[in-house]
Amino acid sequence: MASLALQLCAFAALTVLASAIPISKVPMNGTVMVTSLMMGGQKSPAPSPPCTAMDLGGGCPVLQAAEDSVSVSYSFPAAVVKPGSYVSLTACYSATSSYDRAWRKPNPNDFTKSKDCPYKFATKLPVPSGNATWHVPEKIPDSTIFIRAWLWNQQPDGTFKQANFGRTKTYLEIKKINDIPTSMKGAVIACCLFSPIMVAAIMCYEKYVKKNI
Ligand SMILES: *[C@@H]1O[C@H](CO)[C@@H](O)[C@H](O)[C@H]1NC(C)=O
């Protein structure tokens, strides 16, 4: 009985270990390049040489959240592409921008649980190469980012697995949208104060007035 329990335990431990894939075990054969940037309505070329500054204010091109965009091209060597494969693209926080923030932490021991690439902006893209544009979303904090491409290969059981990747050498800086204007804050506070009264009024109306119409 005890040995059966032990065997089950070992089996469970092995399955957990087997399903966790460290990023160092995933080959990196992809190339991802910034082809152009749209900043303030103006098209700019990619930083050349690539900007390696991960700090805010480090001199990388600054993209305004909700306004600007970055276009990238990706490609994977034919040898790593399988029939039915596709590519997905994500924007990822730099090590500096994810440092000390559990909710953005990369997980080097199991990349499927990594939280450093929350901005998936394109998927089911063609192999082995293509282009896509990331419109910087509204809800993103001040940060430095890079773009990662994942190659998804179809498995014998029909599911897809991240089999290979590539990333931009360059970092880009993201400037979050301005804080809510003071007048808006006032409106929000007013709403919060008055909404219980509004709810009471609506309930009152529903209960007494509507009934008698
Ligand atoms: C892919 O990259 C790995 C290292 O990550 C290398 O060993 C391998 O030869 C590369 N394969 C191809 C097809 O380029």
Ligand SMILES: *[C@@H]1O[C@H](CO)[C@@H](O)[C@H](O)[C@H]1NC(C)=O
């Ligand atoms: C991607 O864009 C580049 C430059 O903008 C272009 O030269 C290339 O042909 C495009 N590739 C694909 C697969 O569309």
